[in-house]
Amino acid sequence: MKLYYAPGACSMAPHIVLREAAYRFELEKVDLADKQTERGENYLTINPKGYVPALRLDEGDILTEVAVILQYLADQKPESGLAPKLGTKERYHLMEWLNFISSELHKLFGSLFNPKIPAEWRENQLERLGQRFDYLTHQLNGKPYLAGDSFSVADAYLFTVLNWSALLKVDLKKWPRLQEYLTHVAAQPSVVEAMQAEGLRH
């Protein structure tokens, strides 16, 4: 298996899960500006959508979209306990979280990466993010993890996007539970290793 990634991007979520579930895998960095991989391949021939992550399966085909890759990885190793069994009510709740993180957090944060974002629009996006943070704070009250008592693929994804706060100058002071959650998940060995491998931490 090979994960195409960019340091600190949303591809870090499947990277964390690959480590958490003890997969054997390779990493290949992608330069998102010129769409070249570190081995000199045109990334558009691998993922014509041009964004990371992409996972090359051992059979050769390519899987994309964070929420789908995460579930694939969890389902191939059910013993890892990273997602409830397919078809169960708990699994639909996990999917609910993955969809929320993708459409309500990932994409809202994503717009803040654009250096051309007008100040007024940034304020609007921050206000909407704040509403999502209020909801998350409520949901994480008294719980160590997002979707149950143990770390799941939803935590790998939530950590990855919330971790952009510092970089994007999104102040989490109003949401101490989220800051606490970030600190707690950051200490997870799979997260430490993924961040080190991506050059984000010593």
Ligand SMILES: N[C@@H](CCC(=O)N[C@@H](CS)C(=O)NCC(=O)O)C(=O)O
């Ligand atoms: N819908 C995609 C979005 C992936 C995405 O937004 N990737 C970003 C990094 S976090 C990216 O590669 N952006 C570069 C680009 O779109 O050219 C998914 O869930 O995998």
